[in-house]
Each structure stands twice: as structure tokens, then as C-alpha cells.
Amino acid sequence: ESETSIIVDASKYIKKLKQKVEKINNETTSEQYYPTDPMVTAETLEKGFMIKVMSGKNEAGILVCVLEAFETLGLEVVEARVSCTDSFSLHAIGSSDDDDGVSMDAETVRQAVAEAVRTWSNSHGSKG
Structure with missing residues (x-):
């Protein structure tokens, strides 16, 4: 029983x-499939950040824009997973090599990547 x-x-x-x-x-x-504007999130990891960018549509060039933002921030891409069939999705782990005492937080990273994506979208006539 x-x-x-x-x-x-x-x-x-x-x-x-x-x-x-x-x-x-x-x-x-x-x-993943319905946001009108790309959604950017960032969280702090032990050594670096997990950055996620998702857009309802796949827009050519957005990956380059995000990677340029990483470079500007001094982040090295340690690992990345990208999907761009119908929509755009990026999950990346970025690590900062800077040991000069300048600390960066997840919100700073999120804002910088979001601003880069927004600037890119505006300059490419994206509707959102």
C-alpha cells in the first residue's frame, strides 16, 4: 500500500x-520572439559578466555592434552562444582583464551594451 x-x-x-x-x-x-526593442541584461559572475541580448527580429550587424561595445568596455569574450535564425539571441560571458583597480558593475555593462544596440538600431532605421 x-x-x-x-x-x-x-x-x-x-x-x-x-x-x-x-x-x-x-x-x-x-x-525571445516578441520584444520590439532588443532586451539587454547583465549579471555579475565570479570573474566577469553574463550578458544577454535578445531581439524579436534578426538584424544584420547587431552582433558586431555588441562585440564593439564589449571591446570599448575592455571585456574579453570568454564564451558566447548566438542564435540568429528568425530572432536574435546572444548569451555571452565577458571577462575584464583590467587589474588597474577600476571596478565595473553589471549595470554599467548592461547600460553600455544597451546604448550601443540602441544607437545601432537608430542608425539603421529600425522600427521599434
């Missing part, structure tokens, strides 16, 4: 988890 109830409880729990995963996947999909 107790084995059966454990299995039933586990089955119900797994079903709930699957529903949560599906809900999260749906939210992520809508965030």
Missing part, C-alpha cells in the same frame, strides 16, 4: 514539475 501511494505521489509531483517547465518555456519563448 505505501509503495503505491509513494508512486502515485511521485507521479503527481512529476506532472506538476512538467507543467512548471512548460510554463517557463512558454514565457521564455514569448520573451
Whole structure:
């Protein structure tokens, strides 16, 4: 009897988890494909930053713009994952080689990348 109830409880729990995963996947999909302006986020890692840029449409040249912003900030791309089939998505880890005592926070990085993307979008006649 107790084995059966454990299995039933586990089955119900797994079903709930699957529903949560599906809900999260749906939210992520809508965030990736429907923003009108590119969305930029940055978070601090132990050594560097995780930067994410997502846009509802794939715009040629946006990757170069983001990488130029990294260079301006003195960030070296350690790892990057880019998708640009229908929409544009970049997840990159950038690390700062500067040991000159100048500290940079995630918000500074986010603002610089967002500004570069905004400037690029405006100069390329993007509607948003």
C-alpha cells in the first residue's frame, strides 16, 4: 500500500514539475520572439559578466555592434552562444582583464551594451 501511494505521489509531483517547465518555456519563448526593442541584461559572475541580448527580429550587424561595445568596455569574450535564425539571441560571458583597480558593475555593462544596440538600431532605421 505505501509503495503505491509513494508512486502515485511521485507521479503527481512529476506532472506538476512538467507543467512548471512548460510554463517557463512558454514565457521564455514569448520573451525571445516578441520584444520590439532588443532586451539587454547583465549579471555579475565570479570573474566577469553574463550578458544577454535578445531581439524579436534578426538584424544584420547587431552582433558586431555588441562585440564593439564589449571591446570599448575592455571585456574579453570568454564564451558566447548566438542564435540568429528568425530572432536574435546572444548569451555571452565577458571577462575584464583590467587589474588597474577600476571596478565595473553589471549595470554599467548592461547600460553600455544597451546604448550601443540602441544607437545601432537608430542608425539603421529600425522600427521599434
